[in-house]
Structure formats: structure tokens, C-alpha cells
Amino acid sequence: KMLARSVSRLLARPSTALARRALSSGAPNITLRYFDSRGRAQGIRYALKDAEVEFKDDRVSLQHIISGNWFNLKADPSISGPFGVLPVLHWDDFTIGQTEAISGYLYHKLGHAEGLSLEDSAMSGALVSCAHQDVIVMCLQVLNVVGTAPDLKEEQIGQAVQSCTVRMNGILPRLEKLVGGKDYFLKDAPVMGDFCIYDALDQCKVILGDNVLDAYPGLKAFMERMANRPNIAKYIASGERPLFLTGAPQEAQILQKIQSVPRL
Amino acid sequence: KMLARSVSRLLARPSTALARRALSSGAPNITLRYFDSRGRAQGIRYALKDAEVEFKDDRVSLQHIISGNWFNLKADPSISGPFGVLPVLHWDDFTIGQTEAISGYLYHKLGHAEGLSLEDSAMSGALVSCAHQDVIVMCLQVLNVVGTAPDLKEEQIGQAVQSCTVRMNGILPRLEKLVGGKDYFLKDAPVMGDFCIYDALDQCKVILGDNVLDAYPGLKAFMERMANRPNIAKYIASGERPLFLTGAPQEAQILQKIQSVPRL
Known part of the structure; x- marks a missing residue:
């Protein structure tokens, strides 16, 4: 029955099925961290949502920018990632920063590369x-x-x-x-x-x-x-x-x- | 004799040899187009020079910016590429714009990906x-x-x-x-x-x-x-x-x- 459901999903929603297949090694633990705005992370959010990938949409409140407290958070690599800038993606134990690099990584992890040169x-x-x-x-x-x-x-x-x-x-x-x-x-x-x-x-x-x-x-x-x-x-x-x-x-x-x- | 030279090259200069191997399908026709400045293209120039790849370093004179003529050149996709912005890379029949995308492409074409995850x-x-x-x-x-x-x-x-x-x-x-x-x-x-x-x-x-x-x-x-x-x-x-x-x-x-x- 599970298999039948999988097959019908594969036929009905090819890109989601692809994403699922790419993730078949078990649900990864994913966090995308950015500010509470669209800015340089919204395209990434759309891609994750579209693929029905479970992830934590960790949004740093704009209050931290207004109050200047962001500079304290920024100094902490566990928050601001390897480069001290958001967005940051955690995918299980791997952490990466920079919008273009996160996008390039997800292009492969979400199965987008399939069939493409x-x-x-x-x-x-x-x-x-x-x-x-x-x-x-x-x-x-x-x-x-x-x-x-x-x-x-x-x-x-x-x-x-x-x-x-x-x-x-x-x-x-x-x-x-x-x-x-x-x-x-x-x-x-x-x-x-x-x-x-x-x-x-x-x-x-x-x-x-x-x-x-x-x-x-x-x-x-x-x-x-x-x-x-x-x-x-x-x-x-x-x-x-x-x-x-x-x-x-x-x-x-x-x-x-x-x-x-x-x-x- | 050619083989011996290749082997000694492989031993002597691993990264160049890798680049050569990646290019072994015949010398490609490469043009990198940017302004006559370092800006957003110099890292790409270093990579191509380091790999001893033959390429045309096509530098649009800064005179075109000062005179405003750049806006005419920019309108021509054969000069300004798919996005109307420089740098643009031509690799045989393939043309791509945007510094990060050119870098990502060369990462594979120059053999950088070898041994990396x-x-x-x-x-x-x-x-x-x-x-x-x-x-x-x-x-x-x-x-x-x-x-x-x-x-x-x-x-x-x-x-x-x-x-x-x-x-x-x-x-x-x-x-x-x-x-x-x-x-x-x-x-x-x-x-x-x-x-x-x-x-x-x-x-x-x-x-x-x-x-x-x-x-x-x-x-x-x-x-x-x-x-x-x-x-x-x-x-x-x-x-x-x-x-x-x-x-x-x-x-x-x-x-x-x-x-x-x-x-x-």
C-alpha cells in the first residue's frame, strides 16, 4: 500500500517525488536561518516549501537589528555561520552560508540537477x-x-x-x-x-x-x-x-x- | 615521448595536469569578457591563468563607460551575454554571465571538483x-x-x-x-x-x-x-x-x- 502510494505520488507530482527520492536516506535535519524578511532568503524558502521538505524557518527578529543586538548574534558562528552573514543553511551536520552557495547546494540536494547538464x-x-x-x-x-x-x-x-x-x-x-x-x-x-x-x-x-x-x-x-x-x-x-x-x-x-x- | 612528457607533467604540476585532462577533448575556444579592471572578474582570470588555459581576455575599455557608449554595447547580447552584465564567459558555443555562475562552471571545467564533495x-x-x-x-x-x-x-x-x-x-x-x-x-x-x-x-x-x-x-x-x-x-x-x-x-x-x- 505504501508502495502504491509512492508510485501514484511519483506519477502525480514529479518534482516533489524527485525531492523525496533525493532525501530517501532518511529525513534530514534542516534549518534555514535568515532575518524575518524576504530579502536574500525567500527564493530558498519557496524551493524548500515547494519540495515539501520539512525545515525550521528560523527567522531572526528585526528587533535585533533595530536594537543593535544583531552585532552580538553576528559574532556567534553557531548563529551567523561560517561567514558571519545570513542566510545560513544547516543540513544535518553541514553548515553553509551565502545565498548563491546555499542555492547551489540545494540544487543538488533537492534533485533539481536531474536531467540537466x-x-x-x-x-x-x-x-x-x-x-x-x-x-x-x-x-x-x-x-x-x-x-x-x-x-x-x-x-x-x-x-x-x-x-x-x-x-x-x-x-x-x-x-x-x-x-x-x-x-x-x-x-x-x-x-x-x-x-x-x-x-x-x-x-x-x-x-x-x-x-x-x-x-x-x-x-x-x-x-x-x-x-x-x-x-x-x-x-x-x-x-x-x-x-x-x-x-x-x-x-x-x-x-x-x-x-x-x-x-x- | 609525448606520453613521457605527459607523465612527468602529471607528476610535476598536479593541478595544471588536472586542468589539461579536463580539457583533453581538444582545446576549447574561450573568451572572458569584462571591463579593463579587476572588479568582479579578476579571480576568474587568476584561475584560467593558473591552469594555463588559453583564453581571450577581452577587456572593454573604460573609455566606453566614461563616454556612455557602454549602454550601446550593453544592449547587444553578443557582448553583454544573457543578462546584460559583465563578466561573460564564452566556452565554445556556451555563453554564461554572472561571476558566481561562471566560477561554478569553471570549478567543474577546470577539474577543481576532483576529489571534493x-x-x-x-x-x-x-x-x-x-x-x-x-x-x-x-x-x-x-x-x-x-x-x-x-x-x-x-x-x-x-x-x-x-x-x-x-x-x-x-x-x-x-x-x-x-x-x-x-x-x-x-x-x-x-x-x-x-x-x-x-x-x-x-x-x-x-x-x-x-x-x-x-x-x-x-x-x-x-x-x-x-x-x-x-x-x-x-x-x-x-x-x-x-x-x-x-x-x-x-x-x-x-x-x-x-x-x-x-x-x-
Whole structure:
């Protein structure tokens, strides 16, 4: 009966089954540690949730940043990992830091590599870098500019949004071409690159507005496909996902300010 | 005779021989494209030079940035690759962008993975990220602060240097622990993580001064060991290495300003 269930699962949900198979040596003890925000860890959370992997989503309260206590926690390698920066992944006895390295590790541990070449794996890694270092950095800069200069005039906020939109329109056509008419970037199931691009474009939409993808039908369909994956949809509906993108205490107000400004 | 030469090479220079073996399917056609600076490509250059791999070191003149013409070149995917950002690696028909992804790809193509686990590979990737996103970003920020505010007082420059030094002293003990008493971070030959940390700490020394590693004997020995590898030493002595760390036209003057300020 167990076997029959396994087989029907294998047929019904290929990527989850793959992940399960990759984990078949017994349930590993997994902790992902990051701040209580999306930032540089949300793509990793999506990948783990999508694979139905049990893990501890250990979120360091933003209070520790505001109070300055983070610097004490940061000094403790059992919290801040080998490099003193979050995110950190513990997978049984192995501990690793840095978003790209964690993603590269999970690409193998979650079975994403199956059926893919070394070149595909490099492309997944490149999408992870593009998501965090190009898209997210660029979009969070708008939050940062508006957050650190509370007296900014409406026109100046509009300019910050506009300049970010122009830069995003340098990246989006590239991503549109890479996803093409396909369901996902590299195969018939998402890999780390997909989860991170999904997260990055989602953060981008929160900041620049939903219509930022209007000219990119392939990316729009991709975003919808990702959001409708049962485990992703369930996770988002659960309210478990961090509310904030960053550690800025005034993020909600900053976003409201950005959204209230007329688009150029 | 050829065989004897190969065998003696195998014995004499294990890492080069490994790289050669990995490339044994015929010399690939390789181009690394970046700006005429060290920035986010120098670690990759060191790895290719160390392995004696033939490649075209295609350096986009900083004139294109100063004149604004880079935006025209950037729009051409045959120059700026899949993501519109440099560095870009062409390896025969395969093209990939993003420093971490290029490094991950070369880790396999140059034979670095041999004898190492998935966990080691993640650690090499994490070192690549630490090098570029923690060390280099942090150090180049000093250049940026001093470069964009030409009227900065000596005291303010001293503070920028001091604040960067404090932050570096959060990272350096971690790297010191990771390299430990070993020759290299992961095995008896350098892998991508080593080349990138070597580059990052070298850029750090240029900006913060040679004595920045004084309290870290393991890292000091590592830096010397890397600099004395025959192909690295030959490359540096050849004068082929880009003179500048960044694309800032006034970099030499900015560095001179930083170096002339008394350390706090």
C-alpha cells in the first residue's frame, strides 16, 4: 500500500517525488536561518516549501537589528555561520552560508540537477545571481532612497521609481527571452533559478507596481504558474511568509509613499 | 615521448595536469569578457591563468563607460551575454554571465571538483560570494565614498577607511579559521573559492594597506602561497593584469588620497 502510494505520488507530482527520492536516506535535519524578511532568503524558502521538505524557518527578529543586538548574534558562528552573514543553511551536520552557495547546494540536494547538464546548472546559478544581485538590489535601492530621505518630494520619489523601472527594462527583456514560451526556465519543473527569479520579480512588483511585467507575457505566465503551484499557493495563503522585504522598520510606510506617487 | 612528457607533467604540476585532462577533448575556444579592471572578474582570470588555459581576455575599455557608449554595447547580447552584465564567459558555443555562475562552471571545467564533495563545492561557491559580495563590495565602497566627494576632509577619509577596516575585521577571523593551517581552503591545490578570496584580499590590501592581514598569519601565508604559484607570479610580472580595480577614471588619485591619510 505504501508502495502504491509512492508510485501514484511519483506519477502525480514529479518534482516533489524527485525531492523525496533525493532525501530517501532518511529525513534530514534542516534549518534555514535568515532575518524575518524576504530579502536574500525567500527564493530558498519557496524551493524548500515547494519540495515539501520539512525545515525550521528560523527567522531572526528585526528587533535585533533595530536594537543593535544583531552585532552580538553576528559574532556567534553557531548563529551567523561560517561567514558571519545570513542566510545560513544547516543540513544535518553541514553548515553553509551565502545565498548563491546555499542555492547551489540545494540544487543538488533537492534533485533539481536531474536531467540537466553542467551548462543548465550554470544557468540556474546565473538566474540566482541575477535575482539577488541585479533585480532585488536594484529594487530595494528605491526603498532605501525613499526611507533614508524622509523629506523627499513626490517628484523625487517618482524619479527614483522611474530610474529603477528603466533599469529593470534592461533586464526584463533578457529574462523574457530566457523563459521563452517554456513553463519554466530550464525544464518541466522549477529549479533554484526559477524560485529565485519568481521571488525577485515578486519583490519588484511590490515596489514598482503589478504592471511592471505587462510588456512581458512569458514572464507574466511564469509568475502565475509559480504562484499556482499547490505548495507555493498553500504557503502564501498560510500567511507564514514574511510580511516584509527588508529590515527597514518603516517599510510599510515607505511602500505606501512609493505607491501613492503618480507614475511618470 | 609525448606520453613521457605527459607523465612527468602529471607528476610535476598536479593541478595544471588536472586542468589539461579536463580539457583533453581538444582545446576549447574561450573568451572572458569584462571591463579593463579587476572588479568582479579578476579571480576568474587568476584561475584560467593558473591552469594555463588559453583564453581571450577581452577587456572593454573604460573609455566606453566614461563616454556612455557602454549602454550601446550593453544592449547587444553578443557582448553583454544573457543578462546584460559583465563578466561573460564564452566556452565554445556556451555563453554564461554572472561571476558566481561562471566560477561554478569553471570549478567543474577546470577539474577543481576532483576529489571534493558536494559540501566542498558549496564551500568554494560560498568563498566566491564572500569575496565579491562581502569583501570587494565593502572595500570598493571606500573608493566610491572618497571618489564622489572630492572635498572630503582628511578626517572623513580616515573614518571611511576605519569603518571599512572594522567591518573587514568581522570577516577576516572567519576566513582565517576556514583556511586554518592548510595550504589552501579545500584541498592541496586552489579551487575557484581560493582564487577569488586571493583576489578579494589583494584588492583589500591595495585599499586598506598591506598591514590589514597582520593579525591573520594563516591568511598571510595563503596570500603569499597564491602569489608564488608559478603561473600567477608570471602573470603578475608580465604586466598583463589590469592596473585598476574599478572603472573610476580618477582611481589612482583616489587611492593616493586614501593612502596619504594617517590611519586612526
